[in-house]
Structure formats: structure tokens, C-alpha cells
Amino acid sequence: MPGVETTARLRPVPAAPGALPPEAPPPPAGLPVTPLPGSTRRRPVGAVDLGPQPGAPRPAQFAAPRHWGAGVPETPAETTTRLRPVRTRRPARVVAAAACLVLGVGLIGGAVTGSWLTGGADAEAAAPTGYAEARGLWHSAPVDTLFPPKIKGDGAGPGGADRVWTRVAVAPDSGCAKALDPLLLKALQPVGCLRLLRATYTDATTSSVTTVGMIFTEADAPAMKALRARFINEVLTDRADLMPRTYPAKGTVAAGFGDRQRASWTVSVLTDVPVVVYAVSGFADGRTVADPQPASRATTAGATNAPAEAGLGHEAEGIAEQVERGLRRTARPATEPPR
Numbered sequence: 001m002p003g004v005e006t007t008a009r010l011r012p013v014p015a016a017p018g019a020l021p022p023e024a025p026p027p028p029a030g031l032p033v034t035p036l037p038g039s040t041r042r043r044p045v046g047a048v049d050l051g052p053q054p055g056a057p058r059p060a061q062f063a064a065p066r067h068w069g070a071g072v073p074e075t076p077a078e079t080t081t082r083l084r085p086v087r088t089r090r091p092a093r094v095v096a097a098a099a100c101l102v103l104g105v106g107l108i109g110g111a112v113t114g115s116w117l118t119g120g121a122d123a124e125a126a127a128p129t130g131y132a133e134a135r136g137l138w139h140s141a142p143v144d145t146l147f148p149p150k151i152k153g154d155g156a157g158p159g160g161a162d163r164v165w166t167r168v169a170v171a172p173d174s175g176c177a178k179a180l181d182p183l184l185l186k187a188l189q190p191v192g193c194l195r196l197l198r199a200t201y202t203d204a205t206t207s208s209v210t211t212v213g214m215i216f217t218e219a220d221a222p223a224m225k226a227l228r229a230r231f232i233n234e235v236l237t238d239r240a241d242l243m244p245r246t247y248p249a250k251g252t253v254a255a256g257f258g259d260r261q262r263a264s265w266t267v268s269v270l271t272d273v274p275v276v277v278y279a280v281s282g283f284a285d286g287r288t289v290a291d292p293q294p295a296s297r298a299t300t301a302g303a304t305n306a307p308a309e310a311g312l313g314h315e316a317e318g319i320a321e322q323v324e325r326g327l328r329r330t331a332r333p334a335t336e337p338p339r
Contacts, residue, residue, distance in 0.1 A: 130331070131220065131221060131273070131274060133331075134273040134274065134275075134331040135194065135216055135217075135218075135273075135274045137216070137273075137327070137330060137331060138173060138194070138195045138197055138214070138216045139173070139195070141330050143170055145326065145330055146197060146214065146323070146326065146327065146330070147167055147170055147197070147199035147212070147323065148167070148326065149166070149167050150164060150165070150166055150167070151164070151165045151167075151201065151319060151322045151323070152164055152322075153165070153318040153319070153321075153322055156314060156317070156318030156321070156322075157311055157314050157318070158299075158311045158314050163203065163204075163314070163315070163318055164203070164204050165201040165202065165203055165204075165210070165315075165318075165319055166201060166202055166203075166204075167199055167200070167201050168200050168201065168202050168209070168249060168252040168253055168254055169199065169200045169247065169249030169252050169254060170198070170199045171197070171198040171199065171200075171247045171249075173195050173196065173197050174195070174196050175193060175195070175196060176188070176193035176196050176215060177193075179196050179198065179213070179245060179247075180196075180215075180244060180245060181241065181242065181243065181244070181245060183239075183241045183242055184242045184243070184244060184267075187230075187231075187236060187242060188215065188217070188227070188276065190219070190223060190226070190227060191217040191218065191219035191223050191224060191227050191274070191276075192217055192218030192219060193215055193216075193217065193218070194216045194217060194218050194274075195215075195216045196213060196214070196215050196216075197213065197214045197216070198211060198212070198213040198214075198247045199211070199212055199213075199247070200212075200246070200247050200248075200249055200252070200254045200257070201319055202253050202254065202284060203315065206253050206284055207283070207284050207285075207310075208281055208282070208283060208284055208310065208311075208312060208315050209246075209253060209254040209257045209281065209282060209283075209284045210279055210280065210281040210282075210315050210316055210319050211244070211245075211246045211247045211254075211257070211279065211280050211281075212277070212278070212279040212319050212320055212323050213244060213247075213277070213278050213279070214275050214276070214277055214323070214327065215275065215276040215277075215278070216274065216275055217274045217275065217276065218274070219274055220274075221271060221274075224269065224270065224271045224274055225271050227269050227276075228269040228270075228271055231267065231269050236267070237266060237267045237268075237294060237296065238294040238296060238297070240292060240294075242267070243262055243265045243280060243292065244265055244267065244278040244279075244280045245259060245262075245280070246258060246259065246261070246262060246280055246282065253284050254284070256285075256286030257282055257284070257286070260288040260289070261282040261283060261286055261287065261288060261289065262280050262281075262282050262289065262292050263281055263282045263283065263289040263292050263293070263298075263306065263307040263310070263312045264280070264281050264282075264292060264293050264294065264295050264298045264307040264312040264313040264315070264316045265278065265279065265280040265281070265292070265294060265295060265316055266278065266279055266294065266295040266296070266316050266317050266320050268320060268324060270324070270327075272328065272331075273327065273328065273331045275327060277320055277323060277324045277327070278320065279295075279315075279316040279317070279319050279320035279323075280316060281307075281312040281313075281315040281316040281319075282312065283310070283312075289306060289307065291305060291306070292307060293305055293307045293308065293313060294313075295313040295314075295316045295317040296313075297313070298312060298313025298314075298316075299313040299314055299317060
């Protein structure tokens with residue numbers, strides 16, 4: 001019908017909070033349109049140009065950066081938290097660090113291994129377990145333990161013959177000043193003389209006599225090792241001016257066993273216990289010997305001198321060896337580490 005609107009009017013929907021205001025409706029036809037300041041004429045549909053227009057303000061994403069001090073506070077363009085940059089690894093430094101690590105581990109491992117195999121420098125400088133206890137055996141061990149009344153030497157004689165020696169006298173414990181030759185005493189000075197024990201034995205036929213002695217020193221293990229090395233390197237055992245003295249006990253078969261009756265001798269520097277063991281032998285009838293021989297020579301096959309033919313080198317060596325073994329057996333509980 002004329003004058004009646006056929007188009008239903010839509011009820012305006014209230015704008016959502018924060019939404020942009022709707023565009024103003026176009027003015028009625030025939031009336032002049034005065035553009036508002038800062039606005040542009042709406043283009044027909046299909047004629048929209050999305051490119052920037054001359055003089056139009058740049059969008060926010062294209063806005064020129066603001067500078068500190070231009071009258072506005074600085075606003076960071078990024079809203080994402082910045083991550084700390086990761087430094088580029090340099091192969092040379094990595095290789096050097098790895099090499100240092102391997103070298104350090106190797107040095108530590110070598111030191112630990114060396115310490116385990118050799119005991120280490122500190123372990124060598126210190127005395128072995130029970131060294132002090134072994135040094136005290138001169139007054140704590142029974143005399144029959146250190147110098148048994150009878151000593152058996154299986155195969156200890158010339159040609160491997162068995163020997164049996166009987167103790168005839170035991171000297172009171174004493175110092176070394178009067179019991180040893182001056183030069184032997186001087187050679188033993190680096191280790192000191194704590195106490196000297198002596199005993200004299202005779203063989204089954206009472207034709208030979210032998211004095212055996214144990215010098216308990218004041219030294220530690222390194223000093224005993226140094227003394228042993230010196231005796232070996234300088235062959236001090238074979239020097240006649242370092243021959244030990246005898247113990248001639250009155251009223252025994254060894255009563256006439258003096259310095260001039262010495263025929264053969266041996267000296268052994270021990271390192272597992274702080275002791276020097278020696279033995280010196282001679283004839284029981286008191287005869288003098290013009291050319292005494294060390295046991296190392298008197299026991300050599302084919303030796304024809306008097307000490308060798310009489311087996312006196314075997315006597316000195318055999319008795320010293322048996323006494324040394326007994327000393328080690330007695331000292332073993334003290335020197336062995338606890339298990």
C-alpha cells in the first residue's frame with residue numbers, strides 16, 4: 001500500500017562494551033554532504049582500495065619508532081620475554097677442556113695406582129706396621145726363641161750335609177762399642193745401635209765354634225734399606241776389617257775363641273725388621289787363622305783355603321740363616337698388618 005513500509009525495522013542491538021561505534025548513516029538524498037574533519041567519503045562496494053592513501057596516518061604496526069627523550073616514555077615493541085642468547089661453542093675450547101679432563105683423571109689415577117703398588121712416598125718414608133714392636137724384641141722375646149738351645153741346619157753343611165749346632169753360651173745384652181770392630185761400628189753408625197744380643201754355638205763334633213749376633217738398630221725402614229744397599233754395592237760384607245768380633249765364654253769349648261781365631265764371617269742387613277744379623281766362626285782348639293775368608297768365598301765350590309776345607313764358611317752362613325729365620329717368625333705377628 002502506498003505510504004506503508006513493507007520492510008521490517010530491526011531493533012537496534014546494544015553495542016558490546018569496548019566495540020567500535022557504528023558508522024553514521026548516509027545523509028538524505030538531495031542534501032549537500034559536508035565531510036567531517038578527518039573523515040573520508042565512503043566508496044561504493046567493489047571500489048574499495050586497500051592500499052594506503054596519500055596523507056593518511058600510518059597504521060600502528062608501521063608507525064615510526066619512538067626514541068627515548070622525545071617527550072614520551074619508552075615503550076618496548078616486543079611483549080615476548082627475551083631469552084638469554086646461547087653462546088656458540090668453539091671446538092678448540094671443547095677439545096682443550098676434554099684434554100685437560102683426561103689428563104687430570106690420568107694423573108690422579110696414576111698417583112692412586114702408584115700409591116697402591118709402591119705404598120707411595122709417604123708410606124715408604126714411614127716405618128712398616130709393627131716396626132717399633134719388632135725393635136723391642138731384644139727385651140720382650142725369650143732368649144730360647146731368639147737363640148734356640150739347638151739349631152738344625154738341613155743341608156747347611158758342605159756338599160749339602162745336615163748340620164746340628166748346640167748353644168754353649170749367651171752373652172748379656174749390651175751396647176755395640178766394645179763388641180764390634182771400630183770400622184764395623186762406623187759403618188753401622190747411620191742406623192745406630194740400640195742393643196746387641198750374642199750367643200755362641202758349637203757343632204756336633206765340637207771342632208768348630210760360631211758366635212752369632214743381632215744388632216737392634218734405631219733406624220726406620222728407609223735407613224735400613226739405604227744401609228743394605230751400601231753393603232751390597234760396596235761389598236762391605238767381604239771386607240776383613242769389618243769382620244765381627246767373637247764371644248769367648250769362659251768354661252766352654254769357646255773359651256779360646258778370640259779375634260785371631262776368626263776364620264769366616266757373614267753380615268746381613270735386614271729391612272723388614274730393624275736388625276743386622278752377623279755370624280763369625282773359627283776352630284774350637286784355638287788355632288789362629290792367617291787368612292780369614294768371608295762366607296761368600298769360603299762356600300764357593302772348589303775353594304781350597306783352610307776355612308773352606310773345614311766348612312767354617314758353611315757354619316757361619318748356616319747358623320746366621322737359621323737365627324734370622326727365627327727372628328722373622330717371632331716378629332711376624334708384629335710386622336704383619338691386621339686382617
